[in-house]
Amino acid sequence: MIISISKSSFSFFVFLFFIQASLIAQTKKPVTSGINLTAVKQMAYADSSRLVDIYKDLHQNPELGFMEVRTSAIIAKELQALGYEVITGIAKTGVVGILKNGDGPIVMYRADMDCNSVKEITGLPYASTKTMKKDDGTEVPVMHACGHDAHVTWLLGVAKIMMASKNQWKGTLVFLGQPAEEPLTGAKAMVNDKMYEKGVPVPDYLFGLHTTPIAVGSIKNGVGERAAGSDQLDVTFYGVGGHGSRPEVAKDPIVMASNAIQQYQTIISRNIAAQDAAVLTVGAIHSGGDNNVIPASAVVKLNLRWFTEETRNTLLDGIKRINEGIAVANGLPKESYPSILMKGSVYPQVNDTVLSARINKALRQVLMPDNIISNFPAIMGSEDFNHLVLGNKKTICDYVWVGTAHADDMLKAAQEGKTAPFYNHNGNYKVDLSAIPLGVVIGVTSLQELFKR
Numbered sequence: 001m002i003i004s005i006s007k008s009s010f011s012f013f014v015f016l017f018f019i020q021a022s023l024i025a026q027t028k029k030p031v032t033s034g035i036n037l038t039a040v041k042q043m044a045y046a047d048s049s050r051l052v053d054i055y056k057d058l059h060q061n062p063e064l065g066f067m068e069v070r071t072s073a074i075i076a077k078e079l080q081a082l083g084y085e086v087i088t089g090i091a092k093t094g095v096v097g098i099l100k101n102g103d104g105p106i107v108m109y110r111a112d113m114d115c116n117s118v119k120e121i122t123g124l125p126y127a128s129t130k131t132m133k134k135d136d137g138t139e140v141p142v143m144h145a146c147g148h149d150a151h152v153t154w155l156l157g158v159a160k161i162m163m164a165s166k167n168q169w170k171g172t173l174v175f176l177g178q179p180a181e182e183p184l185t186g187a188k189a190m191v192n193d194k195m196y197e198k199g200v201p202v203p204d205y206l207f208g209l210h211t212t213p214i215a216v217g218s219i220k221n222g223v224g225e226r227a228a229g230s231d232q233l234d235v236t237f238y239g240v241g242g243h244g245s246r247p248e249v250a251k252d253p254i255v256m257a258s259n260a261i262q263q264y265q266t267i268i269s270r271n272i273a274a275q276d277a278a279v280l281t282v283g284a285i286h287s288g289g290d291n292n293v294i295p296a297s298a299v300v301k302l303n304l305r306w307f308t309e310e311t312r313n314t315l316l317d318g319i320k321r322i323n324e325g326i327a328v329a330n331g332l333p334k335e336s337y338p339s340i341l342m343k344g345s346v347y348p349q350v351n352d353t354v355l356s357a358r359i360n361k362a363l364r365q366v367l368m369p370d371n372i373i374s375n376f377p378a379i380m381g382s383e384d385f386n387h388l389v390l391g392n393k394k395t396i397c398d399y400v401w402v403g404t405a406h407a408d409d410m411l412k413a414a415q416e417g418k419t420a421p422f423y424n425h426n427g428n429y430k431v432d433l434s435a436i437p438l439g440v441v442i443g444v445t446s447l448q449e450l451f452k453r
Helices: 007-027 037-046 048-060 069-082 148-164 186-192 253-271 309-329 353-363 407-415 435-451
Strands: 085-090 094-101 106-112 131-133 139-141 171-178 205-215 224-227 229-238 278-286 297-306 339-346 349-351 396-405
Touching: 037 048, 037 148, 037 435, 048 069, 048 148, 048 435, 069 085, 069 094, 069 148, 069 171, 094 148, 094 186, 106 148, 106 435, 148 171, 148 205, 148 435, 171 186, 171 435, 205 407, 205 435, 229 253, 229 309, 253 278, 253 297, 253 309, 278 309, 297 309, 309 339, 349 353, 349 396, 353 396, 353 435, 396 407, 396 435
Parallel strands: 106 171, 106 205, 205 396
Antiparallel strands: 085 094, 094 171, 131 139, 224 349, 229 297, 229 339, 278 297
């Protein structure tokens, strides 16, 4: 049998052939489109009840830096159950979950775990009533006054969705639960404990989220220096102890410390240019124990904030000169001059310009564009986030501040002339529960962008 095909029919079949071939070729290309955002939202909000329960549990059971035994165990258990390769015990309590999912970028998502030595006064039904003993033996009330409980919860929610949708992205995903952000020593401790030699991949991208008291549904994600450098140090003044009735035969370290505290502020007002940002805060004074005893020493706990090495050196040199001047004024021998113990120290936290713009653009799919704030001054708070990859030249970073304050609280604050209803490190700090699933959506959407080819 002979079949006759017209010239026009032949052309049509050729056209169909090329269309079919093109579709087949597209199905063989690497995944580039990422996870469906509608599905992400559905999964995050479907998981909301479980995540809120986790959050409340973490909030009621806060743990100080390097003591996050319970918190890190929860992270490890959850990540293992999801199928991640888990490494524990990095810098005591640090925990890492790894998913190698084909050829693609290495992305590290970090959440800090520790709490503050602050008494909670929120009145929430799941408020913390816990106390813990610090390294110096003092027992203090503790609470999550900086939202690290939300950070951990977000990590667990993001990890679940990323595993469930692993056929829609390619690369290596690293979830990191970091201890001791508050003393600014946890990130360095994990690196110094050779986490990269222990199997943690060096990331191409480092990403993280932090709570901030702006309205739920808003974020802050700017470029360049976003948070100040910081030093935490203890100054010990040495004197001669004695009876409270005979100060003339003693040398009072409390008076020395008090004089120093007043003089320290002149470094800010008289040694640093008015347009250069710097903060010097005295967070605690520890000395003595009795009403009628002049103690032999007094410890002043200082916190510094700065953006340049020049400013930092001005602060440190000024503290040393003031200390020594007070010792001379009190007739102390050189061996009794005040000592300085340097503790946590971090450089300013910097966001990559291109990466920040990419993530902000991606987040326009899940947030109102006007609620994505990219132009705002750097904060004087500090973070050791970047220290996880300090010196790793291939790694670029973005750290996003996520609004967690209820709209009613924001409105009330505005009516009272306040910029926020509460502030980090205060006993009234709250995270609205509606921010839990939304934070997960923000985290997954951001990771989706990072895994795009």
